[in-house]
Amino acid sequence: MTSVEHSPLTRKLSAFVALSEVELAVLERLHQRRRSFVAGRDMVHQGQTARAAYILSAGWVCSYKLQADGTRQIVDFQVPGDFLGLRSVLLRTSDHSFEPIVDIEAAEVLTSDLLEAFAQTPRLATAILWAASRDEAMVVEHLVGIGRRDADARMAHFLLELGSRLALVGMGSKEGYDCPLTQYHLADALGLSAVHVNRVLRQLRESGLVTFRDGHVAFHDYGRLTDFADFDPEYLDQTGPLLA
Amino acid sequence: MTSVEHSPLTRKLSAFVALSEVELAVLERLHQRRRSFVAGRDMVHQGQTARAAYILSAGWVCSYKLQADGTRQIVDFQVPGDFLGLRSVLLRTSDHSFEPIVDIEAAEVLTSDLLEAFAQTPRLATAILWAASRDEAMVVEHLVGIGRRDADARMAHFLLELGSRLALVGMGSKEGYDCPLTQYHLADALGLSAVHVNRVLRQLRESGLVTFRDGHVAFHDYGRLTDFADFDPEYLDQTGPLLA
The missing domain is CATH 1.10.10.10 (Winged helix-like DNA-binding domain superfamily/Winged helix DNA-binding domain)
Incomplete structure (x- = not known):
């Protein structure tokens, strides 16, 4: 097992599930499509059709909604180990925007990747449901x-x-x-x-x-x-x- | 396939996943432990260790948090087809209370039931994650x-x-x-x-x-x-x- 064993998401999910070798390997595959995003430029726009979620591995992101009057309500911040847009990809349309606060590293996760991972280890599905509940x-x-x-x-x-x-x-x-x-x-x-x-x-x-x-x-x-x-x-x- | 095919949860999850015969059968098993609760009496207290979640099949429930000053903030209402306390059972402690607004019917779901269902059909896990995201x-x-x-x-x-x-x-x-x-x-x-x-x-x-x-x-x-x-x-x- 390599670096993913110590990835922030792995550390976080370990608070809920004692992860087996198989589960660690499945998590590692979820981290395959690595992407970088620069600070200050929206990576997902409110109202955009969501094609992928992301696992944040380094950096900070804020998720926000723009109001009709132009003001901004920040809903939450994401820190390493958090999912970005998991809700959006499941609900198909992003109900808010994501903006990296600093340059970030993230792994792209498609709905099909999630389904495949859940098929291989249902405990991982429960752990991700735990993270969403939190x-x-x-x-x-x-x-x-x-x-x-x-x-x-x-x-x-x-x-x-x-x-x-x-x-x-x-x-x-x-x-x-x-x-x-x-x-x-x-x-x-x-x-x-x-x-x-x-x-x-x-x-x-x-x-x-x-x-x-x-x-x-x-x-x-x-x-x-x-x-x-x-x-x-x-x-x-x-x-x-x-x-x- | 029996009545569960038309249960409110099934109707709701069908908005996200075209459920197969196998998935319908797994959902049916989740409905096995049927319970009734009377109006006006908390079924789960804030701070209580959560042992089970519920699938609401008939009636309305409100979930609320009591403030230190005694005022009540209602977080949401649950209607037929909604989970009650899915978050609580995953987070082990209920962060809020549930009170039936009318007499209700619900099916009790243990964490182990969920894990078993997810093992049998990972698409159901994704559908439940969808419902939680919503x-x-x-x-x-x-x-x-x-x-x-x-x-x-x-x-x-x-x-x-x-x-x-x-x-x-x-x-x-x-x-x-x-x-x-x-x-x-x-x-x-x-x-x-x-x-x-x-x-x-x-x-x-x-x-x-x-x-x-x-x-x-x-x-x-x-x-x-x-x-x-x-x-x-x-x-x-x-x-x-x-x-x-």
């Missing part, structure tokens, strides 16, 4: 967050969620993580203005909770930040394989 | 809706979405559908007060667009309502099987 749980959290959390708690919750997701693929810890997002990304994701984002980040920093500066998020007091945000990571389900 | 697309629409649509358009969009979902399982049309929801359900789903819901419904009725009264939604001018709500049903993906 993505949906995050969108539900964001829905509740926009409705109910104030700006400071919403930001804190968001930075903690990203940290947990990155920790799962070995790119973050309770100390912090590297993060290429700008204040404009944060604003469009959290429903705040860029000025408001700036003020909220300053407050969190001055409270000694977390600093986001120069592309790095540093948690100063993880426990207190978790309490402050009322962050319960249970919905991210990272406690170890369910399927032995 | 559920996620709806939550994304609700996220955008709460952020961006005014109360009238939000209500109109919601009633149209429900109509499309019900039409897929033979329980609604462009004329309308039976609907057991109260104004309190609508309020908690749309982030409005019950008084506000009442006013919005009156406005929509007086505009000759739609009437929701005595457990029935009647569309008076489907085309005009669709324009008014900016409702594009593409995210519900009901245009016919992708997998032949």
Whole structure:
């Protein structure tokens, strides 16, 4: 078994399924069609017929919907190990756009590739359904967050969620993580203005909770930040394989 | 092939996969453990360890999250043919509660049942992943809706979405559908007060667009309502099987 054994998707799915040699080999084949995309140029447009999904192996992507009034609602960010457009390829039309935030590496996956992989190992189908369910749980959290959390708690919750997701693929810890997002990304994701984002980040920093500066998020007091945000990571389900 | 051929889930999945005899038989086995639940009593509590998912065959359910301040955010409603708690059983802990709105009939599905079904027919795994993706697309629409649509358009969009979902399982049309929801359900789903819901419904009725009264939604001018709500049903993906 080669590098895929340590690919971010493999690390992530291993949180749910103890993968066998056969399953690792099937996952490896899903990574065959490697593609690169440059920062800032949409790789999938809203309304476009979706022909393929992607497994993100390096870099960050944001998925967003444009409103009729021209404003942008960022639905989520994708980090290494995440699928891009799995929903779109199954629903045939992309209901949103994907834009790489930095230059990225991804593997292209066709519906037929997925079907073939599922035929070879149904446990992999369950693991991918798990990953899709986890993505949906995050969108539900964001829905509740926009409705109910104030700006400071919403930001804190968001930075903690990203940290947990990155920790799962070995790119973050309770100390912090590297993060290429700008204040404009944060604003469009959290429903705040860029000025408001700036003020909220300053407050969190001055409270000694977390600093986001120069592309790095540093948690100063993880426990207190978790309490402050009322962050319960249970919905991210990272406690170890369910399927032995 | 017996009644399951016409079960709501079968009708729904048929929108995505042209089901073979073998696949119909596997679906039938998933319906074996039939259960009934009474209206108004949670069948799954938020935070509870999830041991089973359910396929809803008759009745309506709402899924909701309770906030720390005691308010309730309804995440979605489930209608016949929908899975309940598929996400919860995969994520092991339910991130929300399920409450039957009327007395319901459902089939209990264990993770092991799903794995077995996927092993027998991987196309079914893809179809269920499709259904989960469609559920996620709806939550994304609700996220955008709460952020961006005014109360009238939000209500109109919601009633149209429900109509499309019900039409897929033979329980609604462009004329309308039976609907057991109260104004309190609508309020908690749309982030409005019950008084506000009442006013919005009156406005929509007086505009000759739609009437929701005595457990029935009647569309008076489907085309005009669709324009008014900016409702594009593409995210519900009901245009016919992708997998032949």
